[in-house]
Amino acid sequence: MIIAIASFKGGVGKTTTAMHLAGFLQSHGPTLLIDTDPNQSAIAWAKRGPLPFDVIDEWHEAPATDYHHIVIDTQARPTPDDFAILADSSEFLILPTTPDILAMDALALTLEQLHDVGAYRYRILLTIIPPKPSKDGEQARTLLQAANLPVFARGIPRSAAYRKAASDGSLTGLVNNAAARKAWAAYEAVGQELLTLGVSSSSV
Numbered sequence: 001m002i003i004a005i006a007s008f009k010g011g012v013g014k015t016t017t018a019m020h021l022a023g024f025l026q027s028h029g030p031t032l033l034i035d036t037d038p039n040q041s042a043i044a045w046a047k048r049g050p051l052p053f054d055v056i057d058e059w060h061e062a063p064a065t066d067y068h069h070i071v072i073d074t075q076a077r078p079t080p081d082d083f084a085i086l087a088d089s090s091e092f093l094i095l096p097t098t099p100d101i102l103a104m105d106a107l108a109l110t111l112e113q114l115h116d117v118g119a120y121r122y123r124i125l126l127t128i129i130p131p132k133p134s135k136d137g138e139q140a141r142t143l144l145q146a147a148n149l150p151v152f153a154r155g156i157p158r159s160a161a162y163r164k165a166a167s168d169g170s171l172t173g174l175v176n177n178a179a180a181r182k183a184w185a186a187y188e189a190v191g192q193e194l195l196t197l198g199v200s201s202s203s204v
């Protein structure tokens with residue numbers, strides 16, 4: 001499958017999501033992550049440590065391997081043209097958003113543009129959800145569902161394990177401690193849901 005991770009706002013866990021879903025998909029078939037974000041956060045992450053999947057930027061040719069899955073980490077603040085290209089080149093869009101008003105406003109803009117280019121194959125992923133007693137995650141989910149918007153059943157909790165993985169050039173799934181296991185389980189659940197959505201397998 002070819003999936004793209006897109007968001008208007010930075011700092012919502014876009015790259016963390018791209019890396020972890022690429023890690024999950026790699027366990028189901030060879031996976032390539034293409035970093036099209038000028039910040040090159042995914043490239044920098046991959047340089048810090050060994051990862052189980054290939055990471056390239058958009059200017060480099062993919063290694064001569066057949067990939068079953070491609071994950072595209074996109075640039076923040078995509079223009080309507082970027083969205084049109086994304087909608088054309090990927091089978092499914094994942095829109096990470098944190099459960100706060102600024103991110104939700106940015107999400108509304110993203111959705112407007114997606115609808116303008118006729119891209120309906122997307123799902124929203126709530127990320128960096130603060131722990132209880134905060135109700136931010138639940139409230140954001142209720143709001144999105146009330147608006148009939150597709151949201152992944154599982155959200156991504158706020159956890160220092162993701163930051164640690166990024167700074168070590170690793171994935172939470174490759175670290176053996178309770179916090180990392182819990183952090184990985186959240187992306188695993190999202191990956192499983194993705195696989196049930198009927199997005200086709202493909203190779204390049």
Ligand code: ADP
Nearest residue numbers: 010011012013014015016128157158159162163
């Ligand atoms: P974006 O690509 O949207 O800018 P990143 O994935 O780079 O977002 O994440 C921004 C910052 O937030 C990074 O420092 C990252 O380690 C951290 N982060 C991402 N997801 C989480 C999370 N679920 N919990 C805690 N920190 C997170």
